[in-house]
Amino acid sequence: MKKILSLLLCAALVFSLAACGGSGSSSVSSSAGAAAGGSSASQGGEAPLIGYSLNSMDSTMKQMADFFEETAKAAGWEPVLLNANGDVSAELSNVESLINMGCKAVVIMGCDNEGSAPAVKACGDAGVPCIVAGRAINADEASYYTFVSGDHHLAGEVQAKFVNDYLAANPDTVLNVGFIYGQSGSSSVAARYQGFEDDCLSLPENEGRVNLVAEQYAEFDAEKAYNITTDMLSTHPEINCFVTQTDDQAGGIINAIKAQGLPVEDFLIVSIDCSSTGIDYLKSGELDATVLMAMRQLAVTAADYVQKALDGETVEKANPIPEYYQLATAENVDELLKANGMA
Template sequence: MSKVGTRLVAAVIAIGSLSAVSSAQAADVVGLSVATLANPFFQGMTRGVQDGIAAHPDLRLINTSANGDANTQTNQVTDLINQHVSALILNPINANSIVPVVKEANRKGIPVFTLDRGAACGGCQVNFLETDNEALGKEGADFIADQLKQRYGSIKGNVVDLEGLLGTTAGDEREKGFSTEFEALQKNNPGLKLVSKQAADFDADKAFNITTQLLAAHSDIDAIFNGNDDNAVGAVRAIRQANRAEPIGNPKHIIIISIDGTEQALSDIRKGQIDGTLSQNPVTMAEQSVKYVEAYLHGGKASIPAHQFWPHMLITKANIDSADVKAYGLWGDEMSK
């Protein structure tokens, strides 16, 4: 884990401990469960919740991370329910496995707010706040098509799909968006080929291993769609190790498009190693989730949408320093400070 991640974990532990001690005196205690703090995106999400709670002195936070294990998350959320928290903000590891504890919270009268990833139960969440993941996948396919058209004059070439973590709403919907759009593009562009589709699980090491194997098997890969930035970072590392790295604009450059907007992805975009990331902003998205919790607990239920898509933005080397991107927020850079 990075130094930033280590500091954040320490802060999470400290805040969680202080919140647990003070919860008896707090008007409203909010329990947070994130999938993992090993991923920069969820570090940003956690910071957003912390910042949101800090802006509301009538709220306190008990903070947990499941370290990527669905059973751990179930146990942690059960413990939060047993502590009689006033509300839950959940970032589920798996949309289905989280359902029983969400329903238990419902039975206990504890409102559940899901963030970035949802629970597979209709009406069990007060608010599900996410990026439009299906749109992210579609836009990733369109980005590759545009880049290939610039290269060849028509949409053709060999493409790899490094899927995210299937079983999560984010992973499933991004893959659905990419696959549906890619198949539609293929109908009018028979030279567009999908040479491999494999799940890298939002994991840089898995993406590195898969890409290493694919580069050994294929000498003519034109582009790689990545379910998130960690996938892309692993793919870029494999490309460099295989001595296949070429600058953007070179006909042998392997086009890399990903999702999230992490610091590492932004750095690789500036270096010309990643062509683009469809950036989310987990910090501002998480702050909004806390605002909905505050509204729910203090008389503003009517203003809360059941489901909402948070804005996203394509970031490339051409626009990374633009006013529009800065206004949207380079959250990856902010997390590294």
Template sequence: MKQLTVKLCAAVALASIAAFGAQAQEAKTISIAYSVDVLDETQNQALDAMKSRVEEINASRKDVKVTLDVYDAQSSVDKQISDVQTALIKSPNVLILSAVDAAGSLPAAQAAKDAGIPVIDRRPSDPEPDVYSVAFYAYDEVRYAEATTNWIKKYLDANPGKVLNVGLVYGAPAQTAQLRRADSVKELAKQQPDRIKIVTEGYGNWLTATAQNLTQDWLLAHPDINLVVCANDIMALGASNALQSAGRTDVMVTGYDLTDDGVQRVSANTQTLTVGTVLKDSNQIIDVAVGLAENTFKDKTFYVNPVYAIDPSNVADFLSKTKN
């Protein structure tokens, strides 16, 4: 009897070991390659949120192990294409692409598709090329632009005697989707020509220093300018710096991306408006990537919600709700 009991215990132990081994083998690695156009302040904050989401999934799920390999294209199309070729050697399950150039970076996406790897477009263009599996609208240009133009309309309604003399600071010319951020103000100016006048425009190329130099020049050439619309908060910082140096507290500055610094400038009254989604919500792209790898995500588009328009009237409330 004792011998039988020993044999049964041994059998149970072996079965447990086998079951544990089977469970361990069932943990599937989901590898995600992320080719980002440039790791600037905004993209670094988004990347931190993505890495945190990877950690959360790995901590909560024992059946998968998610990995994230990041490639910084440093604003170079050639480097992005080369980076993706390097990434494809590792045969990732999913490629996330934040394109340097909507057209120039297409060969990178095409190479992944040809290799049978689904591609998420983090900078969707209109129309969306069919090489992409999912258009991920972290930066939804239509909703972003609408939030800014709605804010301008409300401002004009509240200030019926005011005429806005506007300078437009675009991002990089090759990234055509973002042009809508400033172009929407042009369209509004056509609708209300007696209230909005576009006096100047230029490309800031997403750089603080470039936007600062542009604004300094504009203050000399167009002393009546009273609104600078920037395509992101990094360039809005440059405009703000130029205005503070010139002592021009009468000029409003708007930006996009809802960066921590941008929100703080709104709170300090050195920036008037920032529009965007909360950067930490960019982590949702990891769930989309995992869904693609597991064949559970079937949609062609994904929109991060909500879009905020933060100005001095609501910045304190926003900070109190999002401080954690």
């Protein structure tokens, strides 16, 4: 059994190296190597293996992975992190690998609201507690232990408030918005947009002052956001505001504006994540605002429920994280990161 487990972990590490080179679909944390050395409970040691299935490895998810790994190690576990690169087939394969490795629980940040359900079901079928984190997955409740997340509608509300405050401070300004969504098929993406629509686009007082002129999905990809922005600027030269759902996409937007020879300062650009990428653009003055996701708190909360699962406790099927989304600007970002344990 030890030899088989070691081979599985080595295979996962091969996927990790391939993914770092841009050609693979999976990645694994370095702590899996330690697990292969015999520290997991399934191998007779004291530290249980805990699996983490990540939907991607953009700048935000890299930071999220660090927090997951940090909190798992602090709890005395051996974390194994696998990356699906947005592919639900790879996600299912990753989760099956985590189960076969002997993980005592699996945390899933799903690729797709519907398409990730088989990965959750695999955990349920194997009797492995599954903690769905960050993004809802339409799986049978019997298949997972609990769902922990912030209120994604609130993320859009925070963006809306920033835009509304900008309009109040600039009463002669009319904003023509290009909205660039994240991943298609994601309930969190839909909820974020709905929050922005409800609290900004649909407000009677904003009629004629905020116009949604173009919208498209960029799948949380900077290059796609770049190409979409280029097309939008060509088709709708009146656009002077971009609202997007990830800092990587904001980077694509900013670079596309620059490539057109247009002044970035002429555009209001609002994002979500407060990742290292977003922070750099905030401090350069090219990004006006982003929405901090309290990623460390998500990792801590997920770890709390992993422990409850290991202890055999019964919990609610949904456990929201209060104040998960907060506005970040160049002026408050350092203080905000410290307050949320992210600096």
